[in-house]
C-alpha cells in the first residue's frame with residue numbers, strides 16, 4: 180500500500196513555486212490508480228515524490244509500512260528496486276540493443292549472465308518483443324520503445340509501477356495497445372500501477388480509482404465509475420465532459436427548452452445510472468406508478484472496467500402535479516437525476 184501523507188513540495192529559486200500543497204492519498208495493492216491534471220498541476224512532481232526522485236518538502240511517503248522520507252540514500256536505492264517507472268519519452272539507452280536495455284538494471288545489481296538471460300527472455304515474451312531483441316531503440320516505433328521501457332521497469336520484479344504520461348507521445352491505437360499491456364501485467368503480476376495523465380480517456384480505459392489534481396491540491400478522488408457518473412469538482416466535471424458529451428443533443432435544443440414549468444410543457448430530466456441498476460425497469464415502473472407518459476429522447480450506455488454506466492434523457496408528461504410526483508419518486512431511487520428544463524408538450 181502507498182500512503183501519501185500531507186505532502187508539500189516547494190521548488191526554490193528567486194520565485195518560490197509551491198508545486199504540491201498538502202497531498203494525502205492512499206493507493207491500494209494491485210489497483211490501477213490514475214492521477215489526472217492539467218499542465219503545471221503538479222502531477223510529475225507528485226509521482227516523482229512516490230519514489231523520492233523528488234524529495235517532498237514535508238509530509239511522508241509510506242510504502243508497505245516504510246517511510247521513504249526517513250531513509251538514507253543506500254536504503255532508498257534498495258527501496259527503489261521495488262518501484263519501477265516508465266516515462267513519456269521512454270528514456271532508453273540509444274547505444275544499447277533492446278535486450279541490453281532490459282538487462283541494464285539487472286547488470287547494476289550484479290545479476291549473473293544466466294539470471295539476466297532467463298529474466299530478459301521472459302520479459303521480452305511478456306511485452307511481445309522477442310523478435311526485436313537485437314534492434315536498437317532508433318529502429319523501433321514509439322509503442323515498441325514503450326514496451327522496452329515497461330520490460331526494463333519490470334526487470335527488478337517491482338511491486339509498484341509508476342507511469343509518467345506513458346502514452347502521451349503515442350497515437351490512439353498504440354496508446355490502446357500499451358494500456359492493454361499495462362492492464363494485463365497488472366492482473367498477471369498483481370502489480371500496483373500509478374498513472375499520471377492529462378487524458379481522461381486513459382483513466383476511463385484502465386484505472387480503478389482516480390484523483391484530480393489542480394494547483395498542487397487533490398480536488399476530488401474516487402472510483403472511476405462514480406466520478407464519471409457524478410463528478411463533484413469543476414475540474415473533474417471538465418475532464419469527464421471531455422470524454423462524455425453532456426451537451427443537450429441538438430434535436431432536443433431545437434424543441435425549445437425553457438427553465439420555467441408551465442401547464443403546456445413537460446419536464447425534461449436526465450437520469451444517470453451505474454452498475455446493475457442499468458438493468459432495472461425504471462422507466463416502465465414510472466409509467467405504471469404514475470400513469471404518466473414518458474418519452475425517451477436520448478440514451479447512452481458505456482462501460483468502465485466492465486461496469487455499465489449510462490445516461491437517459493426523458494420527458495415526464497402528465498399534469499404538473501404528476502410530473503412533480505414522478506420527479507420526487509426518481510429522487511428516491513439510487514440513481515442520479517437532474518431537471519434540464521421544460522419542453523413543449525407536443526414535442
Ligand SMILES: Nc1ncnc2c1ncn2[C@@H]1O[C@H](COP(=O)(O)OP(=O)(O)OP(=O)(O)O)[C@@H](O)[C@H]1O
Pocket residue numbers: 190191196197198216217218219220221222223224225377
Ligand atoms: N525543477 C523545478 N524547478 C522549479 N519549478 C518547478 C520544477 N519542476 C516543476 N516546477 C513547477 O512546479 C509546478 C508543477 O509542475 P509539474 O511538472 O509537477 O506539473 P505537471 O502537472 O506534471 O505539468 P505537465 O503536465 O505540464 O508536465 C509547475 O508550476 C512547474 O513550473
